[in-house]
Amino acid sequence: xxxxKALIFEMGRSGRCGYSLPENDVPEKPVDQLLPESMKRxxxxxxxxxxxxxxxxxxxxxxxxxxxxxxxxxxxGSCTMKYNPKVNEEVAVLPGFASxxxxxxxxxxQGAMELYYNMEQCLNEITGMERFTMQPSxxxxxxxxxxxxxxxxxxxxxxxxxxxxxxxxxxxGTNPASVTMAGYEVIQVPSDERGNVDLEALKEVVDETTSxxxxxxxxxxxxxxEEILDMAKVVHDAGGLLYYDGANMNAIMGYTRPGxxxxxxxxxxxxxxxxxxxxxxxxxxxxxxxxxxxVPFLPVPLVxxxxxxxxxxxxxxxxIGKVQSFYGNFGVVVKAYNYVRMMGAKGLKQAxxxxxxxxxxxxxxxxxxxxxxxxxxRKHEFVVSAKPxxxxxxxxxDIAKALLDRGFHPPTMYFPLIVDEALMTEPNETxxxxxxxxxxxxxxxxxxxxxxDAEKVASSPHYTVVGRLxxxxxxxxxxxxxxxx
Amino acid sequence: MGGKHYLPLxxxxxxxxxxxxxxxxxxxxxxxxxxxxxxxxxxxxxxALSEMEAINHLSALAAKNRNLGECTSFMGxxxxxxxxxxxxxxVTGRSEFYTSYTPYQAEISQGILQAIFEYQTMIxxxxxxxxxxxxxxxxxxxxxxxxxxxxxxxRRSKALVSQSVSPFYRAVLSNYFxxxxxxxxxxxxxxxxxxxxxxxxxVDETVASVILQTPNFFGLIxxxxxxxxxxxxxxxxxxxxxxPLSLPLLQPPGDYGADIVVGEGQxxxxxPSFGGPxxxxxxxxxxxxxxxxxxxxxxxVDKDGNRGYVMALQTREQHIRREKATSNICTNEAxxxxxxxxxxxxxxxxxxxxxxEQCMQKAAYAREKITALDGYELVxxxxxxxxxxxxxxxxxxxxxxxxxxxxxxxxVDISPFYPELENTMLFATTEKRTCEEIDTxxxxxxxxK
Numbered sequence: 001x002x003x004x005k006a007l008i009f010e011m012g013r014s015g016r017c018g019y020s021l022p023e024n025d026v027p028e029k030p031v032d033q034l035l036p037e038s039m040k041r042x043x044x045x046x047x048x049x050x051x052x053x054x055x056x057x058x059x060x061x062x063x064x065x066x067x068x069x070x071x072x073x074x075x076x077g078s079c080t081m082k083y084n085p086k087v088n089e090e091v092a093v094l095p096g097f098a099s100x101x102x103x104x105x106x107x108x109x110q111g112a113m114e115l116y117y118n119m120e121q122c123l124n125e126i127t128g129m130e131r132f133t134m135q136p137s138x139x140x141x142x143x144x145x146x147x148x149x150x151x152x153x154x155x156x157x158x159x160x161x162x163x164x165x166x167x168x169x170x171x172x173g174t175n176p177a178s179v180t181m182a183g184y185e186v187i188q189v190p191s192d193e194r195g196n197v198d199l200e201a202l203k204e205v206v207d208e209t210t211s212x213x214x215x216x217x218x219x220x221x222x223x224x225x226e227e228i229l230d231m232a233k234v235v236h237d238a239g240g241l242l243y244y245d246g247a248n249m250n251a252i253m254g255y256t257r258p259g260x261x262x263x264x265x266x267x268x269x270x271x272x273x274x275x276x277x278x279x280x281x282x283x284x285x286x287x288x289x290x291x292x293x294x295v296p297f298l299p300v301p302l303v304x305x306x307x308x309x310x311x312x313x314x315x316x317x318x319x320i321g322k323v324q325s326f327y328g329n330f331g332v333v334v335k336a337y338n339y340v341r342m343m344g345a346k347g348l349k350q351a352x353x354x355x356x357x358x359x360x361x362x363x364x365x366x367x368x369x370x371x372x373x374x375x376x377x378r379k380h381e382f383v384v385s386a387k388p389x390x391x392x393x394x395x396x397x398d399i400a401k402a403l404l405d406r407g408f409h410p411p412t413m414y415f416p417l418i419v420d421e422a423l424m425t426e427p428n429e430t431x432x433x434x435x436x437x438x439x440x441x442x443x444x445x446x447x448x449x450x451x452x453d454a455e456k457v458a459s460s461p462h463y464t465v466v467g468r469l470x471x472x473x474x475x476x477x478x479x480x481x482x483x484x485x
Numbered sequence: 486m487g488g489k490h491y492l493p494l495x496x497x498x499x500x501x502x503x504x505x506x507x508x509x510x511x512x513x514x515x516x517x518x519x520x521x522x523x524x525x526x527x528x529x530x531x532x533a534l535s536e537m538e539a540i541n542h543l544s545a546l547a548a549k550n551r552n553l554g555e556c557t558s559f560m561g562x563x564x565x566x567x568x569x570x571x572x573x574x575x576v577t578g579r580s581e582f583y584t585s586y587t588p589y590q591a592e593i594s595q596g597i598l599q600a601i602f603e604y605q606t607m608i609x610x611x612x613x614x615x616x617x618x619x620x621x622x623x624x625x626x627x628x629x630x631x632x633x634x635x636x637x638x639x640r641r642s643k644a645l646v647s648q649s650v651s652p653f654y655r656a657v658l659s660n661y662f663x664x665x666x667x668x669x670x671x672x673x674x675x676x677x678x679x680x681x682x683x684x685x686x687x688v689d690e691t692v693a694s695v696i697l698q699t700p701n702f703f704g705l706i707x708x709x710x711x712x713x714x715x716x717x718x719x720x721x722x723x724x725x726x727x728x729p730l731s732l733p734l735l736q737p738p739g740d741y742g743a744d745i746v747v748g749e750g751q752x753x754x755x756x757p758s759f760g761g762p763x764x765x766x767x768x769x770x771x772x773x774x775x776x777x778x779x780x781x782x783x784x785x786v787d788k789d790g791n792r793g794y795v796m797a798l799q800t801r802e803q804h805i806r807r808e809k810a811t812s813n814i815c816t817n818e819a820x821x822x823x824x825x826x827x828x829x830x831x832x833x834x835x836x837x838x839x840x841x842e843q844c845m846q847k848a849a850y851a852r853e854k855i856t857a858l859d860g861y862e863l864v865x866x867x868x869x870x871x872x873x874x875x876x877x878x879x880x881x882x883x884x885x886x887x888x889x890x891x892x893x894x895x896x897v898d899i900s901p902f903y904p905e906l907e908n909t910m911l912f913a914t915t916e917k918r919t920c921e922e923i924d925t926x927x928x929x930x931x932x933x934k
Contacts, residue, residue: 002791005595008603008830019570019836024843025920026850031842034849035734035868039706042740045733045834046610052572055830059576059600066596068584076586083491084584087536093574093756096547101560102760103897104551105885111549112759118531125529137622137761138816140803148664177803177813181633183665186808224517254528255515261522271816275491279577279820280597281587281780282620283762286816299660321660325563325625325653325749326760338543339488344533347487353511354494360514361502377517404593412589415804432493433502459788464592467787471591474785474797478774480616481606 003465005065008058009482012050019052046484065465066280067409073435075362077381077412077424078172078220080250080272082351085342088275088335097334102326106311112330113310116303119287119337126340126348127246127266128259129289134328135299139247141323142267142286143178143214145299148320149265149290150212150241151182152297156318162211162240168197170220170416172247184211191418195223195374203234210240217244217261218251218379220416220424222359232262241265241294249273250428251356251379254349264291274336285332299323354429355380358436362427365440369447373419381426383419384411389447393454396421399446401460401468406442487533551894553757557922558894559851561872561913562702563624563651563749564757567730567840568917569828573754576827577820587780587816591795592787597819598794601782604826611732611829612746613739614768619780620822621765621814624749625657628696628726630778630812631747631767632658635694635722636667637811638776643668644694645687647679649701650726652902658696677703677865677874684712690719694745698726699735702899703865703911704848704872706735713742722773728752729766729825731870733838734845745769754828755821764821775801778812780819843916844871847923851914854927861930864909872913874899874906879934881910891929 050058068074074081092098100109120132136142147165154162165179168189176186187205192198197215206213213235217225225231232242244263250273258266270276271284278284290298300319301312343351356379363372363382370384386396394402400410400423412424427436449457461468494502499511508514515523534542558566577583581596588594601619608617621627632644644662646655648671655671662669672687672695673680679697688695695716699707709725716723722744727735730752738746750764751757769777775798783797803810832840852873856863860878877884881898888895896910903909914923 002789004791005599007599009606012833017833017835018572018831019833021568021836021839021843021916022919024846024916026847026923028846029849034845035706038710039708039736039868041732041734041736045837047607047829047832047834047837049833049835050830052570052831055572055827056575058830059827060579062596062600063576063579063581064596065594065599066581066585067590067593068581070580070584074586076589079586081586084580085491087539089578089583091540091543091547094544094547095552095554096544096550097552098756098758099552099554099566100550100759101553101558101566101757101894102564103560103562104894105882105889108551108889108894109759111546114549115543115546122530137626137818138814140813140815141622141626144664144813148660151664173802173804173807173810174813174815176808177806177810180808180810181661181665181813183667226517226519229519229521252518254524256518256522256524260524269816277583278586278816279583279818280585280594280601280823281819282817283622283819283821284816320664322625322653322656323660324761325623325651325657325763329622329761330759331756331762334543338539341531341534341542342487342536342539343491344487345528345530347489347492347533348528348530350486350492351488353514354492354499356514357494357499357502357506357511360506360508364506377514379517400590401592404590409593410590430491430493433498461592465595466592466791466793467789469591469787469793469795470785471795471799474783474795475800478797479784480602480774480781480797481609482603 005061007482008048012048012054014049016049016051018050018055072407073431073439074409075411075425075427076409077426078247080426080428082275082428083430084275084277085339088338091338092331092334098331110310113303115334115337117305117310119333122340123268123287123289126253127289128257129266130292131295131298132287132289133298134287134333135324136286136288137324137329138282138284139267139269139286140174140178142288143174144181145288145323146243146265146267147178147182149294149297152320153294154211161209164209165211166205166213169418171214171216172220172245175214175245195221196225196227197231199227199230202231206234206238208239210238212241212243214243214245216248218248221374221383222378222381223374224379228261247272248380251352253352254345255352264294270332270336275339276332276335283329283332285329351429358427358429358431362436362440366443369444381424384423384425385419386421386423389450390421392450394450394457396423398458398460402446402457403442404461405463408439408442556892556894559896559912559926560894562897562911563653564751564760565913565915566917567752567915569754569756570831572831573824573827577824582823583820588796595793598782600823600826602784602794604822605782607826607829608766608768611729612768613737614746615771616774617768618777619782620818621767621779622818623763623765625654627747627765627767628654629658629661631724631745632694632696634745634776634778635724638722638773639693641691641693643692644696645670645672645692646696647672648674649677649679650696650698651702654726677705678707678867685715688716688719688721692719692721694722694724696724700728700731700870703874704869705865705867706870709741730841734841750825753825755824762818762821764818764825776811779814779817840916844914847914847918848873851912851923855930858931864906871915872911874909874911876909879908881908884933887933888929893926893929
């Protein structure tokens with residue numbers, strides 16, 4: 001299985017070329033007239049020289065060394081690795097979408113603006129919000145945008161003392177990082193024994209310096225915050241706002257809405273919940289929705305409709321400004337819009353229902369062999385604790401690597417932080433019962449292997465193109481680029 | 486019900502699974518949601534579409550737009566109509582790439598980790614920097630993150646940004662700075678370029694970074710030699726925003742002492758897509774590597790000594806460091822970075838240079854022809870890369886409407902960003918524009934009014 005792969009810089013030969021361009025057909029000027037010597041590159045650019053076929057073979061081989069949703073089951077917790085419908089890819093590259101310049105006159109992009117407008121209506125309804133901006137390019141970008149809106153809201157009211165944002169200990173790492181990016185101090189809120197945010201602890205830290213509470217509901221434990229209304233009241237009574245991290249929205253579409261739970265600001269991850277692909281880590285799209293009192297602060301421009309014409313509204317004097325150069329990751333929004341239109345209300349609700357069935361079903365199967373803390377209903381994901389296995393010599397990472405050998409992408413490891421040796425598992429609605437059964441079987445085998453020969457599991461993976469990689473070495477002695485010897 | 490073909494569970498599956506779980510109905514699985522917040526009605530969304538109907542609907546929306554393939558575009562200002570070799574979409578269309586997530590599991594993600602490692606190397610070769618990350622969202626956010634990085638590296642809280650830096654980027658930057666309580670001052674321009682004397686005057690020991698752009702928003706190549714000395718004298722960092730496609734020709738920022746290089750990578754084989762997804766470039770000197778935001782791919786070995794790649798320096802990142810992370814970025818633009826890498830591999834050093842030269846020659850030709858017309862004036866003298874600003878004899882909006890009648894997407898109206906520049910437009914020429922197309926534009930401009 002071990003297969004060495006050359007770097008692109010170790011391939012090709014001087015004089016080869018992979019491109020074909022027309023001749024320059026304007027009268028040429030001497031380069032010196034266009035660019036003085038002092039502004040010119042002095043050393044020739046060192047890039048590989050390859051023919052087209054070599055380029056294709058190189059990247060095709062690389063692709064075979066990668067695992068995607070189309071390759072197999074990918075229960076990466078809080079990432080919602082659902083199937084990415086092929087038709088989405090097709091419509092997104094229509095020249096009428098992909099070949100639009102962001103500065104074209106509005107008359108020439110009415111279809112694109114209509115799409116943005118329609119999508120906004122859909123997202124408003126799905127979340128119970130008043131308006132959405134599509135500008136944020138990812139979930140974390142949405143978080144930052146949302147915090148900026150909350151900040152602008154407080155500042156506009158002359159309320160400058162709110163310098164803290166409350167973040168549960170179970171929150172995604174992006175939450176506290178976004179809080180810092182927005183210039184706030186993070187106040188961590190612990191969880192209670194049921195896995196909920198500890199309401200009493202929350203009451204203790206909420207005060208007149210609280211700007212907002214950021215919350216994922218269901219949480220990263222896959223548990224619905226049962227006391228959400230009390231939490232909302234505590235925060236609102238103190239003058240703070242509620243921020244909804246939509247990473248786990250796939251659990252509740254059509255069942256409940258962040259807006260109805262009391263949230264003032266919401267971000268969605270269109271590359272999770274709305275089926276746009278993750279693209280090896282991006283591009284994503286993290287639209288942000290707000291309740292009415294925060295609308296004036298949304299980034300410019302908003303898409304508005306007047307009679308049958310769409311236009312960009314820049315006339316928002318209280319707007320925070322911009323968070324992306326133009327209007328966000330339009331290409332991703334197209335895919336998500338197509339998905340929402342194909343699913344409809346019933347389809348989205350069924351997607352959430354099936355995601356929750358799959359999660360509870362898989363948890364039930366795994367419970368026979370593994371410890372799953374918090375014995376209650378799950379939503380779309382659940383967290384296995386491999387602490388007992390770790391004591392026997394093979395912990396969460398080892399189980400993950402053993403799953404690689406069995407053809408599965410492992411769950412998210414070592415998160416959330418309050419579960420030791422966590423394996424956060426999210427089987428979404430696009431997986432069949434047979435796939436879940438096969439995964440449960442693989443996990444059972446691994447549990448047995450750990451009983452019999454933990455070292456075998458701890459030395460996994462055995463059948464991948466490279467063996468277990470040395471991350472410590474990469475951290476201690478970083479080699480971050482190829483260099484000519 | 487819509488989307489049945491994406492939902493493999495049959496009714497029988499559901500019944501069996503609910504029974505295994507030990508509940509009677511799907512509704513039971515949602516009984517932990519308090520009654521008061523449960524939605525008691527169906528979501529009010531437009532009716533579900535079949536695949537065929539969806540294609541028809543989306544195609545109809547797309548057809549309401551006039552795309553760049555249907556007209557001749559001279560629009561730039563950060564996003565350009567460059568030629569994209571077919572190879573790229575065939576690579577990014579490999580579903581092992583586009584349907585995967587961030588390479589947390591390195592052993593089954595060697596494909597993207599190696600591709601990103603190669604991309605980082607190419608960006609370093611282009612910019613003359615020592616390290617690069619796996620991408621930021623776009624040019625604007627790359628500038629903002631670069632400036633925040635500059636503040637972190639110097640422990641100072643003020644940045645100076647030239648007015649010749651794209652106003653789109655400055656808008657994002659000022660928003661990020663305002664939110665975080667950091668201070669931003671603008672360096673004035675002289676003849677469309679950063680006023681060096683002002684820069685010299687403004688930079689002092691309170692300044693974290695000086696942010697310049699070349700080619701700047703007006704397409705002008707700025708004089709960069711000597712800038713770094715002034716900036717470094719006060720222990721500030723020099724941040725340069727650039728168009729990577731200019732660098733096969735231009736002096737790489739590393740040569741004139743830049744510390745951090747950022748920019749918009751859309752020129753490298755990425756469709757304009759109405760302004761997104763784009764590609765934020767971020768590169769730096771090695772000494773700043775632990776301050777870099779975002780993902781970085783690094784080389785290591787497996788337990789048998791085979792070469793392999795992992796996400797490196799993760800202790801900078803949000804999933805490990807939480808509120809102490811260098812940035813909150815998680816999802817980035819990896820697939821777009823892959824596209825850019827494939828573009829650079831396909832074009833090679835020769836092709837990259839040829840594209841850059843054609844852009845420059847065509848801009849020079851168009852600039853000369855247009856500014857020779859009565860009523861059209863070159864706004865700023867200097868050396869242009871692939872675009873230039875022109876004062877036109879009337880309202881840009883009206884001119885663009887007239888050009889549209891002839892199937893031409895004219896220039897970008899930049900007057901709103903620079904009130905002192907009345908009726909001023911930015912015209913861009915890429916390698917795609919032919920002599921005939923430029924001549925047609927010139928004729929239409931001449932005949933206007």
